[in-house]
Amino acid sequence: MTVVRAGRVEVGIVRWDGDQLYALRNVCPHAGGPVCRGRLGPRIVASAADPLALDVDDACPTVTCAWHGWEFDARDGRAVAPGSRLRVRTYPVRVEEGTVLVDLGRARA
C-alpha cells in the first residue's frame, strides 16, 4: 500500500494478489485518522470449523487503520466489523501504459 497526494486529497493505492488495484481516501470514518498509513493484510476471521481457531481470507485485502485499528475491506471500503455501516471512500483505479490512474471525480483538486 502506497499513499499518494493529488492536491489536497491523499489516496492509498493498494496492490493485492499481484495485479488487483484499489484506491481509498486516506481518511478513516471513525475519527479521521490516516487509515492508509496503517497495515495491509488478509482478513482474519473466526474459523467456521473451530470456534477457537482463526482462518485467513486471502481474497479480502484488509486495511487496518493506523490510529485505533479499525479494519476496512480495500475492495469497497466497508468496515469489516459485523453490523458496521462505516466505510472509507473508494475511487476507481486503473493502469494505462504502466501508470496508475485514480479517478477522484468531484474530489479532484
Ligand code: FES
Ligand atoms: S481513526 Fe481510524 S480507527 Fe480510529
